[in-house]
Ligand SMILES: Cc1cc2nc3c(=O)[nH]c(=O)nc-3n(C[C@H](O)[C@H](O)[C@H](O)COP(=O)(O)OP(=O)(O)OC[C@H]3O[C@@H](n4cnc5c(N)ncnc54)[C@H](O)[C@@H]3O)c2cc1C
């Protein structure tokens with residue numbers, strides 16, 4: 001999960017006043033990226049905040065689940081915000097921005113509509129950058145235990161005695 | 175009490191690998207008073223160690239040492255270093271397995287005679303038949319406690335099964351039931367009944383599912399005749415000037431090279447590692463690899479054609495609740511060339527948790543076509559196709575240029591579908607989708623084969639030495655005291671999940687080896 005760390009102490013108003021809206025549900029400030037509702041925020045260790053916001057939006061556009069909040073996508077790509085990964089990520093994001101400009105937009109986050117971003121991603125889907133980000137999301141996103149309930153998945157069951165007495169055959173509509 | 179044997183003891187039978195084949199063989203021999211040293215590359219994990227978490231369990235149990243791939247199967251693209259999903263642990267892949275335990279149909283022992291010449295396929299009859307196997311199947315079913323045999327009731331049907339059953343019956347299928355499963359539907363052999371926990375692929379924490387790890391292996395150790403050395407990775411099989419094997423070299427838990435002498439060596443490392451070991455044991459006397467005068471070591475790799483069908487519905491199914499493989503349709507298992515292919519297939523329910531579903535539903539896919547399917551995860555039902563794939567010489571395990579952590583060449587696995595495989599899979603996809611459509615599926619999703627769980631045929635059994643690697647007893651045609659004891663000895667794959675047959679063959683082989691030893695012929 002994304003930690004709010006020192007940003008925890010900021011009120012929602014203070015947090016929002018220190019950043020600017022970016023992408024669908026993101027606020028970018030100096031040294032941090034937060035949710036538009038300020039329900040979560042993460043401080044940047046190595047990556048530029050607007051680059052991270054772009055990466056979060058890209059993650060959502062690759063595996064869009066409308067019921068899954070941005071904080072889970074942010075958690076899934078936070079691993080690039082380390083010194084060993086940041087150059088790789090930044091050069092990929094630069095390429096993504098070039099592709100966005102070539103498609104007639106100011107930036108990836110400046111596109112506005114998902115369909116435009118998906119078209120841009122289709123153009124770079126064979127690159128190492130895209131494939132590594134996509135591949136990493138398969139576990140980075142779907143293996144977050146906090147995400148499972150959103151899909152109804154119940155996870156570990158042994159400690160609860162399995163489903164023998166908890167609905168293994170409770171289907172009624174069939 | 176586990177017996178300790180000396181490295182210099184040349185009276186022991188050395189078994190390499192402790193899965194369905196090796197684990198059972200080790201116990202069966204130990205029960206007969208034969209001294210056995212079983213060398214297992216993996217560590218020992220028991221029910222208290224298993225975790226109800228797909229990726230964590232995979233990290234704990236799966237064989238993740240490098241392998242390489244080639245051929246036009248999708249696995250080579252999507253999982254290029256993971257051609258198989260199998261286990262490296264005491265008990266082998268019986269920790270992961272789902273427990274479906276089916277006998278071959280009688281005609282499947284004679285695939286060449288039954289199907290005739292199939293272009294591009296390397297079909298052959300097994301040198302043994304259904305009558306000969308019958309008593310060994312009976313013993314295997316009793317050992318594994320297979321439901322619907324020996325008076326053991328079937329398991330109750332879970333949600334995933336109920337959807338599957340209703341659709342199958344709607345379609346007119348007759349042989350539809352909750353399967354013949356090596357999972358206790360009631361207490362048996364000191365192991366409790368299934369609690370419908372739903373993590374059968376991650377190791378059964380209740381011990382309700384049969385696994386060699388906590389049945390045959392401790393039973394063998396209790397005789398005092400079996401020593402299992404874990405984290406012992408066999409590198410090479412050694413032989414003398416007369417062409418008999420004399421022992422094996424292995425890397426122990428500290429990475430030190432050891433040599434264990436042997437009277438007999440039985441190879442049971444599953445269908446990639448067993449041929450790899452024979453190939454890595456090449457010598458001036460056996461320049462193409464041990465026991466390979468036929469050139470068949472590594473060839474004719476089979477994996478069952480497989481594939482899955484998932485479907486979404488208007489209302490919840492919650493397929494993950496309950497046994498992972500919870501029921502079967504057997505009507506399509508017959509040989510009926512009017513369908514456009516030889517051989518047949520089984521349909522079996524299957525459930526994956528959300529993390530594995532995301533990885534395997536359509537590897538490499540992205541965007542809303544993919545994510546909307548996962549959005550309906552709670553309303554999803556699923557089934558797996560198990561069908562006979564054609565043996566082809568070009569589908570094979572060879573030595574790669576890549577080396578493992580011990581400096582040993584790893585296995586490269588090459589596989590391409592035969593046209594018969596493609597025709598059968600297409601048929602099965604259609605029938606699977608029709609089952610779900612019949613009960614109101616809103617969407618059906620054909621899913622490509624996962625990394626192989628059934629790996630067969632790479633040291634196949636043959637009547638004539640020029641057609642295969644081992645004879646009717648699993649004994650190498652070329653080396654009198656070398657045996658193959660796992661799924662790699664399969665001549666053809668049949669439509670059924672292989673493990674019951676691997677176990678029956680191991681029980682049979684134990685009888686043979688013990689009797690040969692008594693007669694002084696080994
Ligand atoms: C998820 C899953 C579900 C399955 N479900 C079913 C099912 O329902 N029904 C069914 O019939 N089958 C099922 N199977 C298949 C079944 O598990 C295998 O067919 C069976 O376990 C194979 O037995 P084996 O003896 O050939 O090899 P394994 O059981 O894989 O054992 C081989 C052992 O050898 C060891 N080894 C390998 N190389 C070396 C070496 N060089 N030195 C020392 N040790 C070595 C390995 O570490 C391993 O422990 C399933 C498999 C999987 C993965």
Ligand code: SF4
Pocket residue numbers: 162357367368369370371372373374375377378379380381382383496497498
């Ligand atoms: S569903 Fe049954 S067999 Fe499978 S892991 Fe749970 S208790 Fe064991």
